[in-house]
Amino acid sequence: METIVETISDYFTWLTLPAFKFTDVLEILILAFLIYNIIKWIKYTRAWTLFKGLLVLLAFSVFSAIMQFDVILWIIRNTISVGIIAFVILFQPELRRALEELGKRNIFPKFISLTDSDENDRFSDKTIEELVKASFELARNKTGALIVIEKDLSLTEYEKSGIPIDAVVSSQLLINIFEHNTPLHDGAVIMRGDRIVSATCYLPLSPNLSLSKELGTRHRAAVGVSEVTDSLTIIVSEETGKVSIAQDGRILRNVDGGRLKSELVKLQKLDAFAQETKLKWQKVKKHLFRNKQDGEL
Numbered sequence: 297m298e299t300i301v302e303t304i305s306d307y308f309t310w311l312t313l314p315a316f317k318f319t320d321v322l323e324i325l326i327l328a329f330l331i332y333n334i335i336k337w338i339k340y341t342r343a344w345t346l347f348k349g350l351l352v353l354l355a356f357s358v359f360s361a362i363m364q365f366d367v368i369l370w371i372i373r374n375t376i377s378v379g380i381i382a383f384v385i386l387f388q389p390e391l392r393r394a395l396e397e398l399g400k401r402n403i404f405p406k407f408i409s410l411t412d413s414d415e416n417d418r419f420s421d422k423t424i425e426e427l428v429k430a431s432f433e434l435a436r437n438k439t440g441a442l443i444v445i446e447k448d449l450s451l452t453e454y455e456k457s458g459i460p461i462d463a464v465v466s467s468q469l470l471i472n473i474f475e476h477n478t479p480l481h482d483g484a485v486i487m488r489g490d491r492i493v494s495a496t497c498y499l500p501l502s503p504n505l506s507l508s509k510e511l512g513t514r515h516r517a518a519v520g521v522s523e524v525t526d527s528l529t530i531i532v533s534e535e536t537g538k539v540s541i542a543q544d545g546r547i548l549r550n551v552d553g554g555r556l557k558s559e560l561v562k563l564q565k566l567d568a569f570a571q572e573t574k575l576k577w578q579k580v581k582k583h584l585f586r587n588k589q590d591g592e593l
């Protein structure tokens with residue numbers, strides 16, 4: 297009997313989980329985040345085709361190992377290092393862009409602001425109204441437009457490529473900016489909060505091969521900036537007079553006023569996590585400020 301109990305308890309000891317530390321959880325989260333972002337990056341670049349090719353090669357290697365094709369396995373083993381160098385050379389532009397994006401990310405999100413504003417919105421309802429009004433007015437006249445709205449990731453890099461404006465947004469101003477044959481009509485307008493910060497900005501073109509061939513550079517630029525930032529871009533087509541939205545590397549074509557408004561309302565609200573963090577941050581600031589004042593007395 298004792299031996300049976302011993303055997304069972306031995307079995308369960310073997311089954312017990314190894315000690316699980318907080319750093320392990322953190323490591324798993326970091327790895328999950330990295331793998332998710334790498335797959336997301338691969339999906340929207342030329343690397344997707346290569347990735348599929350690599351999967352085929354991997355399946356073939358496993359098959360060769362099972363069948364013990366020694367010569368084929370030897371060739372695969374000896375070409376892996378050359379393959380890695382070839383990958384770096386072939387995908388140098390994509391890798392460079394990915395690293396640039398990594399370096400550009402804000403350490404502190406926008407909602408951890410240094411102001412004491414209690415508002416939980418990125419911009420006002422009036423701004424939404426003005427944006428919808430301007431977009432459909434421009435669409436009616438078939439005037440091409442590109443309006444990028446900043447979220448948490450900074451658009452400063454793109455803003456710098458244009459002409460500074462720094463004006464409160466209004467439909468009249470937007471319509472005027474995109475008017476044909478005027479100095480500011482080419483390129484994109486960048487918006488931060490309730491203000492237009494810059495016009496004639498140059499945006500990165502999307503390398504996504506699965507985008508419809510009907511879409512020209514205006515639409516491709518809108519998708520491009522949405523792949524590398526969390527912004528939302530409104531596109532008005534000069535050719536068709538249709539309004540589209542680009543966000544998270546995707547384009548939503550031919551939206552109506554209601555849809556555009558609902559997407560802008562979604563963007564307007566800071567999410568629950570951001571609101572909570574902002575609230576906590578304000579409490580910390582108040583506490584620090586009180587301590588400082590107490591120290592001065």
Ligand SMILES: Nc1ncnc2c1ncn2[C@@H]1O[C@H](COP(=O)(O)OP(=O)(O)OP(=O)(O)O)[C@@H](O)[C@H]1O
Pocket residue numbers: 440441442481482483484497498499500501510511512513514515516517532533534535536
């Ligand atoms: N990289 C870019 N960044 C910002 N704006 C751009 C960029 N590329 C093109 N544009 C804008 O798009 C205009 C050209 O649009 P084009 O006709 O090539 O694209 P489209 O997607 O077919 O748009 P549309 O439907 O309005 O014709 C340019 O005059 C410029 O204003």
